[in-house]
Amino acid sequence: MTGITVLLVDDHLVVRSGLRALLGTQPDLDVVAEAASGEEALELVEQLAPAVVVMDLAMGAGMDGIDAIRQLRQRNSRQAILVFTTYDSDADIVRAVDAGAMGYLLKDATPDEIFAAIRGAVQGKSVMSAPVASRLFQQLRNPDEILTPREAELLSLLTEGLSNRELGQRLFISEATVKTHLAHIYAKLGVETRAAAIATAIRREGMR
Amino acid sequence: MTGITVLLVDDHLVVRSGLRALLGTQPDLDVVAEAASGEEALELVEQLAPAVVVMDLAMGAGMDGIDAIRQLRQRNSRQAILVFTTYDSDADIVRAVDAGAMGYLLKDATPDEIFAAIRGAVQGKSVMSAPVASRLFQQLRNPDEILTPREAELLSLLTEGLSNRELGQRLFISEATVKTHLAHIYAKLGVETRAAAIATAIRREGMR
DNA sequence: AGCAGCATCAGCCAAAAGACTGAGAGACCA
C-alpha cells in the first residue's frame, strides 16, 4: 500500500506543517519525515531513502538548498528533488536546475500543482510553476540579455553602492568605460537608472 | 465554549494550512477564516469580527500587509493584529508597529511562541520574536539612526528603483520633500548616494 | 582576410541627484 514517500525540507515549521496537511489529503502521498536544515535533510535521505524530496532554497543558517541538492546528487541517490520556494529569481532557477532539481515550484502554487509536480517527479517528469517556466523560456529567447563577464562584474560592484568613479578605480578603467558598460547593462536589464538596476539585480539575479 | 477567534491572512496557501494545523492543536484557538489578500482580509474582518488577525506583510498583488493594518485601524475595529512574516527588516517593523500591529513574529518562530503571541495579543500584550525585539532594542540605543515611519516608507519604495519624481507621485508629495527625506535617510544610514542606500537597505534591513 | 563581439576610451549635452539653507504647519509632551 505504500505510496510515494516524501521528505519535506524547510526551515519554517509552519510551511512544513502546511505541506504535510496538504499532502495528507492525498492517499498516494506519504510524508515520511521533515527536515529543518540541509544537513538534516542529507541524514534523513540516507536513512529513509524517500522517493521525492521537497526542498526550500533559503534555509536560515548553514547549508542552503542548492548546496543540499548538490550533495544529494553527488551521493548518487536517486531521489527526485523538487524545489519549493518563494522567489523566482533567475539565478536561483538556473542554479537549482544545474544542481540537479527535477522541478521548481513557487509557494503560491495551488495544491493540484504541487500534487502533480510530486507525482510527475517520480516518473522523471520535470514540472515547474508557470512563472518559473516563462522566465526560463524568456531567457532562452533573448540571448541578448545575457551579461558579459565584465558587465556582470560591474553589476556586482554596483549593488554595493559604488559611484562611477569608484567603479572605475576598483576595476582600473576610466569613468567613460564604466558608463559604457552601465549603458549596456541597463539595456539588458531593461531599466533606465542605476537604482533600478541594483533593485533588479538583487531581486531577479539573486545577487547580494 | 468559543475560544479566541483567529483570521489568517497570507497569500501562500501552504502557510495558511500550516498555521491552521498548528493552531488546531490548541483548544482555545479557533481559526474562523483565511484570506489570501489584504482586500479579502478587510471583508472577512467586517463579517466575522475575529479577536485576532494574523497577517503576513508581503502579499503578492494589491494591498500589502501594512496598508491592510492601517485600513483596519481606521475602521476602528478592535482586532488585535499580529504580523507574521519572513523578514525582520527594521523598516517593516517600524511601519507595522506604527500602523497599529500588536506583535511581530517571524515565520521561524516556534509553535509555543505563536500561541503565546496570539493569547497575549487579545489581552493587549505586545509580543515579538527575539530577533525582532533585539533589533528594536538596538535601535533604541541609537535613536539617531531610527527612521521615522515616513522615511521607512520612502526607503522601502527606494529599493524598488524609483526616481525622486516617481517617489513623489507615489507618495503624493513634492520632489523637494522627497529630497529632504532622502537626505535624512542617507544621514541615518551613513551613506551618501541612493545606490548605497539601496544596497544597505537590502543587506542590513533585509528588504527586498 | 574579414567579421563579430568584447573591452576600452573621449566628448558633449541634458537630466537627475545631492548639499545647503530656511521655513511653515501640525502633533505631542512637559
Next chain:
DNA sequence: TGGTCTCTCAGTCTTTTGGCTGATGCTGCT
C-alpha cells in the same frame, strides 16, 4: 505656553548620471 519632532515645501548650486556618437585594439571564428 514653549519646545521638540515630523512632515511638508522652495530655491540655489555642484556633482553625478545617463544618452548619444564615434573610435581603437584584441580575440576568436569562419
